[in-house]
Amino acid sequence: MTVLVFIDPDYPAGRIADAKLPQLFATDLGATRGDGIFESLLVVEGKPKKIQAHLNRLASSAQLLELQIPSQQQWLAAVDTAITAFGQPDAVVKLLVTRGIEGRPNPTAWVQIFAPPALGKQQRESGLDVLLLDRGYDSDLAQRAPWLLLGAKTLSYAVNMAALRYAHQQGADDVIFTSSDGRVLEGPTSSVLIARREGEKKRLVTPQLDAGILPGTTQGALFAAAQQAGWELGYGPLVPQDLFEADAAWLISSVRLLAPINRIDGQEIGSTQDRTELSAELSAILADTE
Amino acid sequence: MTVLVFIDPDYPAGRIADAKLPQLFATDLGATRGDGIFESLLVVEGKPKKIQAHLNRLASSAQLLELQIPSQQQWLAAVDTAITAFGQPDAVVKLLVTRGIEGRPNPTAWVQIFAPPALGKQQRESGLDVLLLDRGYDSDLAQRAPWLLLGAKTLSYAVNMAALRYAHQQGADDVIFTSSDGRVLEGPTSSVLIARREGEKKRLVTPQLDAGILPGTTQGALFAAAQQAGWELGYGPLVPQDLFEADAAWLISSVRLLAPINRIDGQEIGSTQDRTELSAELSAILADTE
Structure with a gap:
């Protein structure tokens, strides 16, 4: 199972979205130009590991790409929402931000949560x-x-x-x-x-x-x-x-x-x-x- | 205006999709890994310019990425559908293929058509x-x-x-x-x-x-x-x-x-x-x- 939580100003805790349905625009610069950044981290017993270090590195990547990204508070809220919605104590969380839909000013930002791979x-x-x-x-x-x-x-x-x-x-x-x-x-x-x-x-x-x-x-x-x-x-x-x-x-x-x-x-x-x-x-x- | 035509075995001429709605999965490897290829070409008076050269280069890129992509016939049909649906004689066409949704075997492939940029x-x-x-x-x-x-x-x-x-x-x-x-x-x-x-x-x-x-x-x-x-x-x-x-x-x-x-x-x-x-x-x- 995969749960998505999009960062969306209308949803302070993040907007949960169905990963089994299309959620990204085909003109999103993440999809057409690989123009975005990400982080992957582990959730152990319901707690994201070294989340601050990942948020810091995300901010550093954003600076190198001159990308405006959501606040740490928005990310933390979305990660919390994702962990709760996922319902399993152990998981992998990804934070993703793209430069957004071509011609629009806002980045596309979301959290993805899924089970740790067996590999x-x-x-x-x-x-x-x-x-x-x-x-x-x-x-x-x-x-x-x-x-x-x-x-x-x-x-x-x-x-x-x-x-x-x-x-x-x-x-x-x-x-x-x-x-x-x-x-x-x-x-x-x-x-x-x-x-x-x-x-x-x-x-x-x-x-x-x-x-x-x-x-x-x-x-x-x-x-x-x-x-x-x-x-x-x-x-x-x-x-x-x-x-x-x-x-x-x-x-x-x-x-x-x-x-x-x-x-x-x-x-x-x-x-x-x-x-x-x-x-x-x-x-x-x-x-x-x- | 932007028109999308997805290559889809159920639609021999391609499946027209609304570019104003989400059409890609958030777990598509194009969006999460930039793992895919593309071509951009001009349409002049309703005719795609040097389409064969673009299909050849797409095939060459696919080989370097070891990516299975749709046949030339499928691309040509989708491009025709896109040009007809777009309805303007001059346009830009993009051909895009990603490695597909994580965990699934098929690539995601689509054609995007839009007006030539003024720049x-x-x-x-x-x-x-x-x-x-x-x-x-x-x-x-x-x-x-x-x-x-x-x-x-x-x-x-x-x-x-x-x-x-x-x-x-x-x-x-x-x-x-x-x-x-x-x-x-x-x-x-x-x-x-x-x-x-x-x-x-x-x-x-x-x-x-x-x-x-x-x-x-x-x-x-x-x-x-x-x-x-x-x-x-x-x-x-x-x-x-x-x-x-x-x-x-x-x-x-x-x-x-x-x-x-x-x-x-x-x-x-x-x-x-x-x-x-x-x-x-x-x-x-x-x-x-x-």
Whole structure:
């Protein structure tokens, strides 16, 4: 089941709409130009996880696209309405905003809620085979070319979807993009994370944000909690060799959470024992975050 | 007025739908992932211009996205229905296909018809101020990274729209993208064309296709007709200096047609007289094409 809640000035708590009927105009710039932004987040026991981080990132994406979007209060009300209407304690919520119907001034904004996909649990438990694929961009491009919208979570995800199809055809599960100057960037729908044991120290490292990647909300929550638990933190730059030499590596995202990487380009990352132990430890830390 | 005609197995000539009502599902992957493709073309005196070239390019985009799309016969029938329902002899037709509603096997495909925008005529007559903007990709990337969908006309156009907004903010009208290795690529919604007079010879040049740009259907039609009229043809590579040294340059596309470039990054291209004369000559050649 999927429930939709549109943000609509006539409905302060959001307007519930039937997902089994057409609800978008064919001239909506989201559909014709991929011109919009989104967020996906998990609802656990009826409570949206790290909603503020997602609203902050949505606002940041909106700024990069110069898109006027509803207020945080409107989003929170619509999310509440969606969770209540959905009626199940565990769910995935998406927040979506497009530039609206062509020729009209207002964005189209809605919340979608649905059951968590089974694939997420399976990949958390079994791990991933990942391919490194060239994203084609230099790691220093984001600053000098704001029109490329690097760092915005846009609805123009055709390349992300194509990269995943390409990986599946090669027998892999997922992708890590690299920059044309050889840096590790992110997955098509996730952040990259590695763990290194250095004597007594344990260190978590993720690629640096100024490479034009999305700031991972789940990576951010895990970093804050892991630091409390005694982990050291690092922010790239990372190159593929850092992945191959890690004690464990993960793709981390809001819905699938912490999915361990078994192999990259066919080469095993760490050992089964390290992956299992470190995944269990970090998943427990992550589960305790808001 | 806008008329929609959906391709629907139950309606061999296409199903006419009201553009003033919602017609797309909010879970359509076109709207949530920009996962689809499109074409735009002109209808003149009730006849779609170079429809076969557009259907061929749509098929090529579909292949790059591994998207099953309706047959050419279905598209032609829907376009006919749209032109008849629209009732005006001059129009713009868009063909759109998305990967369909999430979880269902069929694409969503429709034709949209509407009146030609007034801006096109104005820009053909007055010319354009253009900015060169970095597209961030190497010109040899398309071959080695098919997952980047270079050369496909996808619905993921957020970057193209952002580049146009950026240009407008700088007081310019349009954009020419350059590759990170300094080659001239294309506009966000057009091909680039330059003319050089070399003694008695007249030469038209457009960037080479293997740089990962869209094959321009209007550029292709003009090239074929101009060759018949005695012009020599060339296919890049072009660098910005070639634009600055041209006798005239244009952005050429299916709806706006041949729009002369007055200035690039503030620098005049050719002379007013050359631009006027060459634009008139080539526009007449283009008007005579199918």
